[in-house]
Amino acid sequence: MDRRTLLTSSLAGMAAAAASAPETRAQAGGSGPPPFAETMAEMTWQEADAAAKSGASVLWAFGVIEQHGPHLPLGTDVYIPSAVLRRARQILAERGHQAVILPAFYWGINQVSGAFPGSVEVQPATMIALMADVLSSVKKQGFARVFCTSGHGDALHNKTIFDGVTAGRAASGIDAAVLFNAPLVKRLGLDTASPAVLGFEVAESPARFIDVHAGDPETSAMLHIHPELVRKDLLPTLKSTDYGPADLAEWRKGQEAARAKTPLGYFGDPASADASRGAARLEGQAKAMAEVILARVGGK
Numbered sequence: 018m019d020r021r022t023l024l025t026s027s028l029a030g031m032a033a034a035a036a037s038a039p040e041t042r043a044q045a046g047g048s049g050p051p052p053f054a055e056t057m058a059e060m061t062w063q064e065a066d067a068a069a070k071s072g073a074s075v076l077w078a079f080g081v082i083e084q085h086g087p088h089l090p091l092g093t094d095v096y097i098p099s100a101v102l103r104r105a106r107q108i109l110a111e112r113g114h115q116a117v118i119l120p121a122f123y124w125g126i127n128q129v130s131g132a133f134p135g136s137v138e139v140q141p142a143t144m145i146a147l148m149a150d151v152l153s154s155v156k157k158q159g160f161a162r163v164f165c166t167s168g169h170g171d172a173l174h175n176k177t178i179f180d181g182v183t184a185g186r187a188a189s190g191i192d193a194a195v196l197f198n199a200p201l202v203k204r205l206g207l208d209t210a211s212p213a214v215l216g217f218e219v220a221e222s223p224a225r226f227i228d229v230h231a232g233d234p235e236t237s238a239m240l241h242i243h244p245e246l247v248r249k250d251l252l253p254t255l256k257s258t259d260y261g262p263a264d265l266a267e268w269r270k271g272q273e274a275a276r277a278k279t280p281l282g283y284f285g286d287p288a289s290a291d292a293s294r295g296a297a298r299l300e301g302q303a304k305a306m307a308e309v310i311l312a313r314v315g316g317k
């Protein structure tokens with residue numbers, strides 16, 4: 018077979034494979050907001066300049082590309098905090114404080130789900146260096162404050178966000194801080210008196226079993242934000258994992274141990290998800306974040 022024939026036949030093979038593969042939601046045409054929606058990526062340089070000069074804060078969501086069970090997309094941890102920040106930005110504006118949203122950071126640490134296809138891993142040092150560069154660049158543009166939130170539970174990932182914030186502060190003098198919920202601040206052992214740490218409280222309804230990954234909370238959030246990306250037909254088939262603390266400790270060993278503990282990739286109860294609960298939770302998080310940001314910037 019000559020090169021041209023080979024190319025033609027391999028293209029024909031790819032087309033046949035694509036035709037027989039189940040249609041992806043992206044091909045079907047999603048209706049949710051695109052990843053850059055309401056971020057600085059949609060602004061012109063003059064608009065960014067004016068925002069910096071007006072004293073706007075910068076909001077930055079951190080997620081990862083990571084498996085989220087058979088029913089949620091790999092970008093779940095990016096979609097959710099991005100939606101929370103869009104709402105937090107509205108609340109801040111209503112209260113008289115302007116903010117801009119940096120495009121989300123989506124390459125990160127996947128110690129737990131790294132053994133699954135679809136989970137992309139980077140090293141902490143890579144992430145810290147990139148964060149320090151971005152934060153220094155944002156400072157150079159004239160922005161004084163950056164608030165970093167997380168959509169991904171992996172402890173090392175969140176510790177690395179804190180380390181990146183610390184590196185950015187040291188490199189540029191920018192007032193950057195992680196904006197984490199109180200249980201995460203506690204789990205990481207972060208010093209709440211540090212200017213690089215801002216904790217916020219959200220009321221969580223008590224659950225009978227632990228639900229930490231692609232279960233009820235995340236599926237509910239996605240049903241609210243991006244219902245077209247949830248494989249709703251699969252939800253009734255996904256049995257609750259009904260796991261407790263010992264299972265969580267085993268899962269958190271990560272990689273193959275996590276894959277063995279949760280062969281389908283979720284840890285929780287996706288079938289019980291509900292869009293209106295997802296909406297309420299998102300609203301609660303956005304309000305709690307806006308509150309601590311306003312306290313920090315001296316707003317009301």
Ligand SMILES: [Zn+2]
Nearest residue numbers: 093094231235
């Ligand atoms: Zn997640």
